[in-house]
Amino acid sequence: MTSKFQQNIISKLSLQVASFQEGFKILANASSLRELGRNFNHILRGSILVVDLNLFYKKNKESPWEEIYVYNKNSKKFLDDLELGTNFLLVSAKRKSYKLRILLPLNDDSYFGLFLGPKLDRKPYSELDKIILQIFMQLLDNAYQAFNSKRKEKELIFSLNHRVVQLNSLIDTGIEISKLSNKKMLMELALERAASLTNASTGLLRIFNNTKMLSQIEFPAGSNSREILNSNYKIERQVEYRGLKYFITLANKESRMGYVPFDETDEILLEAFARQVLNAMENEFLHKEAIEKESIKKELSLAGEIQKKLLPNKMPEIEGYDLAGINIPSKEVGGDYFQVLKLSDGRFALIIADVAGKGVPAALLVSTLDACLVAYLEMQIPLSEMAKKINSLIYKASPPDKFITFFIAVLTPATGDLDIINAGHNPVLLLRKNNKLEKIEAGGIAFGMFDMGLPFEGEKLKINRGDRLFLYTDGIPEAMNKREEEYSDERMEKFFKSKKPKKAKTFIGNIVNDIKKFTGNTPQSDDITALYLIRN
Amino acid sequence: MISEFNVKAEQKDNCVILNTYGYINNEGGQKIVDEFSQYHGKGLNNFVLNLEGTKIVNSIGISFLIEMIEKLNDSNGKMVFTNLDPTIEKTFSIMGLFQFAEKANSVEEAVNAFK
Numbered sequence: 001m002t003s004k005f006q007q008n009i010i011s012k013l014s015l016q017v018a019s020f021q022e023g024f025k026i027l028a029n030a031s032s033l034r035e036l037g038r039n040f041n042h043i044l045r046g047s048i049l050v051v052d053l054n055l056f057y058k059k060n061k062e063s064p065w066e067e068i069y070v071y072n073k074n075s076k077k078f079l080d081d082l083e084l085g086t087n088f089l090l091v092s093a094k095r096k097s098y099k100l101r102i103l104l105p106l107n108d109d110s111y112f113g114l115f116l117g118p119k120l121d122r123k124p125y126s127e128l129d130k131i132i133l134q135i136f137m138q139l140l141d142n143a144y145q146a147f148n149s150k151r152k153e154k155e156l157i158f159s160l161n162h163r164v165v166q167l168n169s170l171i172d173t174g175i176e177i178s179k180l181s182n183k184k185m186l187m188e189l190a191l192e193r194a195a196s197l198t199n200a201s202t203g204l205l206r207i208f209n210n211t212k213m214l215s216q217i218e219f220p221a222g223s224n225s226r227e228i229l230n231s232n233y234k235i236e237r238q239v240e241y242r243g244l245k246y247f248i249t250l251a252n253k254e255s256r257m258g259y260v261p262f263d264e265t266d267e268i269l270l271e272a273f274a275r276q277v278l279n280a281m282e283n284e285f286l287h288k289e290a291i292e293k294e295s296i297k298k299e300l301s302l303a304g305e306i307q308k309k310l311l312p313n314k315m316p317e318i319e320g321y322d323l324a325g326i327n328i329p330s331k332e333v334g335g336d337y338f339q340v341l342k343l344s345d346g347r348f349a350l351i352i353a354d355v356a357g358k359g360v361p362a363a364l365l366v367s368t369l370d371a372c373l374v375a376y377l378e379m380q381i382p383l384s385e386m387a388k389k390i391n392s393l394i395y396k397a398s399p400p401d402k403f404i405t406f407f408i409a410v411l412t413p414a415t416g417d418l419d420i421i422n423a424g425h426n427p428v429l430l431l432r433k434n435n436k437l438e439k440i441e442a443g444g445i446a447f448g449m450f451d452m453g454l455p456f457e458g459e460k461l462k463i464n465r466g467d468r469l470f471l472y473t474d475g476i477p478e479a480m481n482k483r484e485e486e487y488s489d490e491r492m493e494k495f496f497k498s499k500k501p502k503k504a505k506t507f508i509g510n511i512v513n514d515i516k517k518f519t520g521n522t523p524q525s526d527d528i529t530a531l532y533l534i535r536n
Numbered sequence: 537m538i539s540e541f542n543v544k545a546e547q548k549d550n551c552v553i554l555n556t557y558g559y560i561n562n563e564g565g566q567k568i569v570d571e572f573s574q575y576h577g578k579g580l581n582n583f584v585l586n587l588e589g590t591k592i593v594n595s596i597g598i599s600f601l602i603e604m605i606e607k608l609n610d611s612n613g614k615m616v617f618t619n620l621d622p623t624i625e626k627t628f629s630i631m632g633l634f635q636f637a638e639k640a641n642s643v644e645e646a647v648n649a650f651k
Contacts, residue, residue, distance in 0.1 A: 031606060031609065031610070032606055032607075032610055034610060035610050157632070158595075158599070158602075158631070161630055161631045161632060162595045162631070164630050165595070165627050165630050165631060168626065168630060169623070169627070172623065172626075192591075192592055195592075195594075196559070196561075196592045196593065196594045197594070199561070199594045199595055199596055201561060201562070201563075220558065220559050254561055254562040254594065254596045255562070255596065256562065256596060256599060
């Protein structure tokens with residue numbers, strides 16, 4: 001049996017069901033505790049005619065009360081009257097300042113404290129008001145749980161979004177640092193990204209050569225490296241590249257509550273950033289190396305072209321003689337040189353030379369020699385004096401390990417007179433018509449070895465009709481086959497003596513073929529250069 | 537010298553411009569919120585966050601920015617970000633900040649967003 005009072009309450013509450021449902025909907029949509037308090041005030045005001053509502057929140061027993069919605073500015077003092085417990089508490093108070101105090105313990109060990117002032121109609125709070133209040137407090141409890149669930153959901157979304165940011169930034173950073181050619185800049189970028197994505201307060205990158213520290217980068221710039229290294233919250237990774245060690249340290253992982261330990265994801269991220277730094281340095285090195293190689297290749301090709309222009313592309317016609325020459329460099333730029341120059345007095349200078357070494361340094365010396373020869377030959381000074389001057393110039397222009405072996409024969413075509421200097425070059429071969437072989441060795445030391453004024457002794461010979469003169473560099477007798485055997489002076493001299501074609505060009509072609517036949521597929525190890533003169 | 541975070545506020549009509557300098561992390565985020573609260577507490581609801589002097593933000597710093605945006609949403613206010621570094625803009629976009637706040641290319645454009 002229900003009493004009349006109960007029936008009255010039930011019927012009045014039935015009328016409010018819709019407003020309870022609407023009220024919960026509003027409360028549950030709050031995005032913050034303050035909004036929850038504000039909405040709670042609106043709902044309560046309409047239901048029980050009260051405006052003096054003061055709502056407080058306490059996160060746990062130890063934390064202070066926070067104002068959520070306050071009508072009475074002095075209401076914080078009322079909190080002294082509120083005893084914490086585990087049960088819901090609704091107490092009437094016969095005070096001027098407030099008439100009801102309520103404690104609502106929540107399931108996460110937090111509390112709501114509510115103080116209500118007098119009703120607008122100045123009537124005391126009825127039993128029905130108190131029941132309605134209890135229902136609304138229950139709704140507040142439920143809305144708070146919904147609010148908490150939403151907050152956790154937001155935190156989860158935040159955390160997932162942050163993971164996406166981390167992944168995205170890792171990819172972007174990899175691309176960005178691969179574009180940087182400045183090693184310091186790429187390290188700065190990697191360090192600041194690693195620090196920000198792991199929420200590290202500070203970071204440090206140190207570069208060591210064995211135990212000696214070469215340099216360091218701090219993030220933020222100017223951070224105290226000692227504090228970073230002594231931090232209780234730090235993670236570190238080390239990478240090694242080309243003999244240097246790179247230590248990356250991140251310290252003091254931040255949270256809203258203070259510093260916290262780094263987690264497994266942070267370790268993975270730091271490892272990934274360290275690898276990116278390593279890859280970027282490797283790529284940068286390879287890129288530079290490729291550019292340098294390409295540049296050297298271009299320079300060599302250009303030097304080769306220049307050197308080719310120093311050599312005669314066509315032999316001059318010498319009446320009563322037949323002349324041919326060849327130069328086959330073993331590399332793009334060689335150290336061999338030959339030249340036939342017609343002098344203003346009608347004589348011809350036949351020159352062959354070999355610079356110790358190959359490549360650009362040798363080519364530069366060849367170029368110097370060519371310039372000297374052109375200048376001095378026109379001066380018509382004695383060959384021995386010219387040799388002395390050239391030696392002095394080459395000595396000054398060349399490093400200690402570079403020198404030039406040199407042979408020159410100035411031919412007077414009408415008489416066959418040969419004015420000769422041999423400066424340390426292989427003996428030049430002269431085959432007489434009667435098949436007698438003469439070796440021309442007279443001269444002095446190679447150019448550029450010493451500059452002590454040593455004399456260059458010349459020699460005068462005559463080339464007669466049917467005689468043949470063969471100038472060559474050591475690339476011919478020293479050409480090697482796969483068994484590392486040399487073509488040799490003997491084989492060359494034998495060939496020179498036995499093969500006597502009518503045309504100089506034929507002899508040059510034949511001896512080159514003979515060398516190739518001997519060496520087979522073995523790569524050419526030295527330049528091959530020769531001049532061949534027949535007096536018809 | 538360590539590069540410390542700094543925030544400078546200036547008021548233009550009914551709009552507050554917060555200019556930041558340095559790493560927005562826990563410390564930086566708190567400084568911004570403190571400065572923001574001073575003006576928001578006085579009833580100002582229109583805020584421009586000028587990040588011209590900031591190139592790095594971490595997620596703790598972002599949580600402070602979200603806190604400000606939520607407070608402004610509660611008070612029918614608005615936040616406009618401006619002068620965003622491309623990396624920060626991408627980060628804010630992924631974190632969903634532009635669902636509740638706006639962005640502008642310059643402070644002037646941001647201030648005009650409130651007119």
